[in-house]
Amino acid sequence: MSESRAMNNDHWRELEEWRGKIDEIDRQVAALLCQRLQFAGNISAVKSRMGETVLQPEREKEVFINVLSHADSPLMNQAIENIYHCILNESRLFQQECKDGRQNLSAR
Numbered sequence: 001m002s003e004s005r006a007m008n009n010d011h012w013r014e015l016e017e018w019r020g021k022i023d024e025i026d027r028q029v030a031a032l033l034c035q036r037l038q039f040a041g042n043i044s045a046v047k048s049r050m051g052e053t054v055l056q057p058e059r060e061k062e063v064f065i066n067v068l069s070h071a072d073s074p075l076m077n078q079a080i081e082n083i084y085h086c087i088l089n090e091s092r093l094f095q096q097e098c099k100d101g102r103q104n105l106s107a108r
């Protein structure tokens with residue numbers, strides 16, 4: 001095998017190792033996101049009984065402060081902030097669907 005092909009194989013092996021680690025993280029993130037949505041659905045039921053709205057801006061500020069205190073760098077801080085905008089958006093949509101009876105909240 002030529003030296004450059006052996007080097008290329010090493011790169012591919014390294015790439016696959018990193019991708020394997022990302023796959024494992026994605027499995028954990030997906031499971032945790034499902035759990036987060038489940039809890040948001042439970043909160044939605046409590047808020048309905050209390051006559052509270054789905055959107056609670058002050059609570060959302062607390063969520064951002066909590067997660068951003070765990071970011072490792074300014075660049076990651078921005079990425080986490082963007083990701084959490086999506087997560088909170090989906091969380092509100094999910095809560096609304098629970099409220100409207102379009103989500104079945106039974107856990108697996």
Ligand SMILES: C=C(O[C@@H]1C=C(C(=O)O)C=C[C@H]1O)C(=O)O
Pocket residue numbers: 040043054055056057059060063087088091092095
């Ligand atoms: C889950 C809640 O409902 C909404 C969704 C939030 C979330 O996903 O963290 C936070 C605030 C609310 O806008 C809540 O009020 O705690």
